[in-house]
Amino acid sequence: MTEESDILRIVEEDILRILGEEKSKRVSLESIKSEIKVAYLFISNAIKELEREGLVQSQGDFIVLTKEGLGKAENIVKRHLVLENYFKIKRTRSEREAHKITDILEHYISKEVIEHIKKLSTFKTEGIPLTKLELNKEGIITDILFPGYGLFERIVSMGIVPSEKIKVVYKIPDGMVIYVGGKKFALGNEIAKGIEVLG
Amino acid sequence: MKLRIIFVGQPNVGKSCLLNALVGPEVIVSNYPGTTVEVTTAKKMVAGEEIEFLDSPGIYSISDRSEEEKVTEKALFEEEIDGAIIIADSVSLERSLYLAFQVLEAEIPVVIALNFVESAEKKGIIIAHKKLSKILGAPVIPINPLTKRGMEELVNALLEIKETKGKTFTVRYDDHIEDAIREVSSQVTRTQLPKRFVALRVLEEDADFYGYLSDKRTIKAVKEGLIEHPKVAEDIAITRYGTAAFIAGKVTHLVHVEEAARSLDERLDGALLHSLGGPILTILTFVTIFGALLFIGSWIQDILTGFTEYLLSLIHLGVGFGGTALEAGLAGMMAGISIALPYVFIFYILFTLIEDAGLLSRFVVNLERFLRWFNLPGRAIIPLALGLGCTVPATRSTRILFTKKEKFFTASLLSCVPCSSRIAIIMGVVGYFGSKWLALSVFITLFVSFLVWGCIMKRITRIEKKPVLYELPELPPYRIPSIGNIVTKSWIRMKTFVYLVVPLLFLGGVAYAGFDALGLTNVIVAPLSPITWWLDLPNVAIIPLVFGFMQKDLTGSMLLLVLGGKVSSVLTPLQIYTFGVAATIGIPCIIALGMFIKEFGFNKAVLLTAASILYGLLFTGLAWRLISLF
Numbered sequence: 002m003t004e005e006s007d008i009l010r011i012v013e014e015d016i017l018r019i020l021g022e023e024k025s026k027r028v029s030l031e032s033i034k035s036e037i038k039v040a041y042l043f044i045s046n047a048i049k050e051l052e053r054e055g056l057v058q059s060q061g062d063f064i065v066l067t068k069e070g071l072g073k074a075e076n077i078v079k080r081h082l083v084l085e086n087y088f089k090i091k092r093t094r095s096e097r098e099a100h101k102i103t104d105i106l107e108h109y110i111s112k113e114v115i116e117h118i119k120k121l122s123t124f125k126t127e128g129i130p131l132t133k134l135e136l137n138k139e140g141i142i143t144d145i146l147f148p149g150y151g152l153f154e155r156i157v158s159m160g161i162v163p164s165e166k167i168k169v170v171y172k173i174p175d176g177m178v179i180y181v182g183g184k185k186f187a188l189g190n191e192i193a194k195g196i197e198v199l200g
Numbered sequence: 201m202k203l204r205i206i207f208v209g210q211p212n213v214g215k216s217c218l219l220n221a222l223v224g225p226e227v228i229v230s231n232y233p234g235t236t237v238e239v240t241t242a243k244k245m246v247a248g249e250e251i252e253f254l255d256s257p258g259i260y261s262i263s264d265r266s267e268e269e270k271v272t273e274k275a276l277f278e279e280e281i282d283g284a285i286i287i288a289d290s291v292s293l294e295r296s297l298y299l300a301f302q303v304l305e306a307e308i309p310v311v312i313a314l315n316f317v318e319s320a321e322k323k324g325i326i327i328a329h330k331k332l333s334k335i336l337g338a339p340v341i342p343i344n345p346l347t348k349r350g351m352e353e354l355v356n357a358l359l360e361i362k363e364t365k366g367k368t369f370t371v372r373y374d375d376h377i378e379d380a381i382r383e384v385s386s387q388v389t390r391t392q393l394p395k396r397f398v399a400l401r402v403l404e405e406d407a408d409f410y411g412y413l414s415d416k417r418t419i420k421a422v423k424e425g426l427i428e429h430p431k432v433a434e435d436i437a438i439t440r441y442g443t444a445a446f447i448a449g450k451v452t453h454l455v456h457v458e459e460a461a462r463s464l465d466e467r468l469d470g471a472l473l474h475s476l477g478g479p480i481l482t483i484l485t486f487v488t489i490f491g492a493l494l495f496i497g498s499w500i501q502d503i504l505t506g507f508t509e510y511l512l513s514l515i516h517l518g519v520g521f522g523g524t525a526l527e528a529g530l531a532g533m534m535a536g537i538s539i540a541l542p543y544v545f546i547f548y549i550l551f552t553l554i555e556d557a558g559l560l561s562r563f564v565v566n567l568e569r570f571l572r573w574f575n576l577p578g579r580a581i582i583p584l585a586l587g588l589g590c591t592v593p594a595t596r597s598t599r600i601l602f603t604k605k606e607k608f609f610t611a612s613l614l615s616c617v618p619c620s621s622r623i624a625i626i627m628g629v630v631g632y633f634g635s636k637w638l639a640l641s642v643f644i645t646l647f648v649s650f651l652v653w654g655c656i657m658k659r660i661t662r663i664e665k666k667p668v669l670y671e672l673p674e675l676p677p678y679r680i681p682s683i684g685n686i687v688t689k690s691w692i693r694m695k696t697f698v699y700l701v702v703p704l705l706f707l708g709g710v711a712y713a714g715f716d717a718l719g720l721t722n723v724i725v726a727p728l729s730p731i732t733w734w735l736d737l738p739n740v741a742i743i744p745l746v747f748g749f750m751q752k753d754l755t756g757s758m759l760l761l762v763l764g765g766k767v768s769s770v771l772t773p774l775q776i777y778t779f780g781v782a783a784t785i786g787i788p789c790i791i792a793l794g795m796f797i798k799e800f801g802f803n804k805a806v807l808l809t810a811a812s813i814l815y816g817l818l819f820t821g822l823a824w825r826l827i828s829l830f
Contacts, residue, residue, distance in 0.1 A: 150404065150405045150431075150433040150434065150437075151263075152670070153433075153434055153437065154261060154263055154404070154433070154434075154437045155260065155261065155263075155672070156672070157298075157434075157437045157438060157441050158260040158261035158263075158295070158298050158299070158437070158441070159260050159295065159672060159674075160292060160294060160295045160298075160441070162438060162441045162442070162445075163438070165445075170466075170469075171469060171470070171473045172475075173473055173475060173478070173565065174475050174569060175569070175668040175669075176668050176669050178469070178473060178565075178675060182292050182294065182295065183291045183292045183323075184291075184292060184295075184674060185469075185674065185675040185676075186672045186673065186674050186675065187473075187565045187669050187672065187673050187675060188668075188669050188670075188672045189667045189668025189669040189670060190668065191667035191668060191670075192667050192668075192669070192670055192672070
């Protein structure tokens with residue numbers, strides 16, 4: 002049940018991402034059409050909207066990022082990378098498949114997270130275990146590695162998911178208290194080791 | 201017409217509080233995540249229709265992982281319900297939506313009650329509830345159970361809850377997963393449950409749902425076909441949460457709010473979660489509760505005893521067996537009430553206070569490392585602490601634990617945790633007729649017996665060692681508890697005691713008078729004399745011990761009866777100590793045995809009770825012999 006405005010937003014973000022991934026920051030309308038498989042009407046409307054916001058410029062059959070659009074596109078690309086990394090490298094999927102899932106999921110991340118990625122000066126793809134995250138330093142979850150589905154699902158339902166922000170607020174014997182999504186939880190180091198973060 | 205509505209929500213989201221506001225104060229409201237362990241029901245009449253509400257334990261997900269989740273799951277799928285109220289936390293909407301999506305996947309109509317709207321606004325989180333309602337295809341109503349905001353709209357929405365069926369939001373998974381869902385769905389038979397839902401649960405590795413498939417081999421075939429999703433269950437969970445976060449993000453408007461400097465909450469946590477200070481503060485709190493119990497309790501006990509004696513002196517029931525029996529019954533009842541009631545009530549008030557203030561969850565974290573000696577999870581502290589009040593509700597609360605072994609082990613430990621009635625024996629008999637120091641040594645002996653019993657049970661149950669804090673307890677924000685809430689809650693916890701125990705006290709007294717009149721006391725005394733020999737107690741002392749099993753509060757009054765009131769001249773201090781220990785170790789009474797049967801089945805319950813009593817007698821005999829060596 003996706004509304005039209007959602008599709009528009011998703012397409013807009015996709016266009017920005019495609020432009021951001023391209024070194025020249027210039028992409029033909031044709032390649033956008035072939036990569037985003039939605040009705041052309043959505044693409045042209047999305048481009049119009051992006052132009053109105055001053056993020057892209059049409060140059061004949063090509064679309065170019067503006068200076069403002071460049072910043073936004075880079076954030077989208079970084080966010081995309083976190084998830085793609087999660088699905089591709091961690092899950093040993095084919096690259097094409099990873100792309101597809103990421104395309105669906107990246108639109109689910111909150112704006113706050115983009116802001117957070119923006120702050121990271123260098124973008125690393127490999128996370129560190131939560132146990133190695135500095136106290137009171139905000140990290141971003143990149144992966145959750147547990148042997149069974151039970152614990153995995155439990156942790157995900159508590160809001161501990163890739164792309165969420167996380168902070169270790171206290172160290173306790175053999176464990177820690179974390180702050181994630183507005184709530185505090187206590188957990189042991191053994192479990193914390195299975196949560197990978199980007200410091 | 202009758203509507204059955206179930207409450208579903210995360211721990212500590214205000215479920216019971218809402219139920220309270222909707223129906224009345226007969227529901228327990230907690231600030232310890234996970235105090236409601238069974239489904240409570242309450243009824244309300246609205247516009248000629250009866251709405252029955254089912255409260256359920258707080259959960260993050262309805263998957264089949266812990267008892268709490270099983271209770272909710274059972275209520276959702278096995279009871280005939282017309283819909284669910286999802287109590288959503290405005291501060292963390294996506295977690296609530298995750299749960300809501302699972303319920304919607306089961307095609308159960310929902311109404312979303314948006315709680316904590318005001319506190320979210322203070323944090324700069326504003327939720328467009330109408331937009332959310334449009335997206336979900338279900339009513340979303342901002343509520344505040346304390347000010348009764350939204351209660352009328354909520355009830356009205358419930359009356360029309362069935363209308364939403366089939367028009368609600370469903371999470372879409374990626375194409376491969378959707379194909380797999382379709383394939384599994386086509387194999388679903390033998391159930392009223394929606395096929396898509398069953399298929400999802402099968403793909404999420406929930407073995408309980410495998411039985412609904414006409415051919416179980418499908419599972420393996422479908423999973424092998426999903427090369428793109430080697431871990432399909434995990435991808436389902438991630439997509440579901442992702443969708444929840446996406447929708448939450450869409451309807452949430454963030455306003456920048458200046459954050460207060462290091463708040464009181466942080467400072468409290470800094471102290472309470474300190475690696476050394478935390479456990480010390482925790483133990484100090486329990487010692488304080490214990491002290492308060494003894495001092496305030498004995499003070500009230502004095503007043504009540506005086507009052508009881510005055511009352512009994514006014515009543516003359518005449519002569520003959522009937523009169524004597526009635527008088528003995530009344531005496532037993534009044535003695536029990538004045539000895540035990542003050543302790544039970546004060547204990548529950550104090551316990552509820554630390555629970556509602558948010559302290560209890562910190563204590564659980566601090567005491568976890570001690571319970572790990574027995575391979576028990578931190579939350580086992582809840583039933584053990586409740587055991588200081590009454591063993592019966594404490595046994596029931598072992599349901600918050602994850603496995604049967606953990607439950608049984610924890611419940612068995614209650615045989616060495618003195619309940620208020622046993623504390624009353626130690627204080628009222630050992631402390632009163634012996635000395636305060638003698639009473640203290642009984643408590644110490646109990647603690648030692650607790651450790652020994654724990655080590656034995658650890659060997660027997662062989663619970664696997666689990667990662668530290670693997671249950672990930674939530675640490676809720678501290679709250680100033682409301683007095684009304686505490687009194688109501690303490691009363692509900694005491695209700696069993698008053699309605700069940702008080703009549704038994706009366707019956708116990710009558711039974712003793714009957715035994716005495718028929719000259720049957722010897723029937724008990726003679727065959728059990730080896731026990732009293734082992735304990736080095738006068739033979740008649742077996743009477744209070746046996747009757748004590750009928751009802752613990754009879755122990756003290758019976759001892760006075762059989763010894764003719766002259767405890768300190770008949771028994772030596774060592775014998776008083778021995779009697780105190782013998783009367784307190786073991787599954788305490790027949791009511792507790794009943795609860796054990798209910799929770800663990802007849803065989804296990806009887807075996808455990810017999811073993812615990814035997815252990816108690818053995819331990820007591822060894823204890824006094826050891827002490828007499830010095």
